[in-house]
Every structure is written in structure tokens, then in C-alpha cells.
Amino acid sequence: MENSASPEIYGTSLQLGLSGLHCAGCASRVKAALEALPEVLSVQISEDRESCSIELRAAPQEPLAYLQAVHDAGFGARLL
Numbered sequence: 001m002e003n004s005a006s007p008e009i010y011g012t013s014l015q016l017g018l019s020g021l022h023c024a025g026c027a028s029r030v031k032a033a034l035e036a037l038p039e040v041l042s043v044q045i046s047e048d049r050e051s052c053s054i055e056l057r058a059a060p061q062e063p064l065a066y067l068q069a070v071h072d073a074g075f076g077a078r079l080l
Contacts, residue, residue, distance in 0.1 A: 016077045
């Protein structure tokens, strides 16, 4: 059987702890900052747990880039 679909992208995820989120607007700013990175497929933010899960196209090459994106948006972040 021939498979005409494009090659499967094997993704991975990265977990970040967040600080400074006070409202849904804060979470939206963090989400937008992370989704602007080209390798990010999706971002799920848990305001009550102060964390996020980032789905990536491939294993992160430079995890500090995700921390920097959150910091640039005005919030704190750490790898979990």
C-alpha cells in the first residue's frame, strides 16, 4: 500500500514553570510569545498550576529560547 501523505513529524513537548501570570490576558501574552517561535506547534497554559506545555515539531535545540520568549513578554519562566 502506497502512502501519499507527507512525512510524519515526530514532535516532543517541553514543560515550563511560569510566574507573574495574574489573569487570562497574561496567559494570552505568554502563549502568543511562545507560538511565535517557528518550531512550536501548540501551547497549553495552566494558570492555576503556573505552568505550560509546549508541543514542538522536534526535540528542542535551545531550551533557553523558550525561557527568553516568556521573559521578553514580561513574565518569569523555568524549565520543569
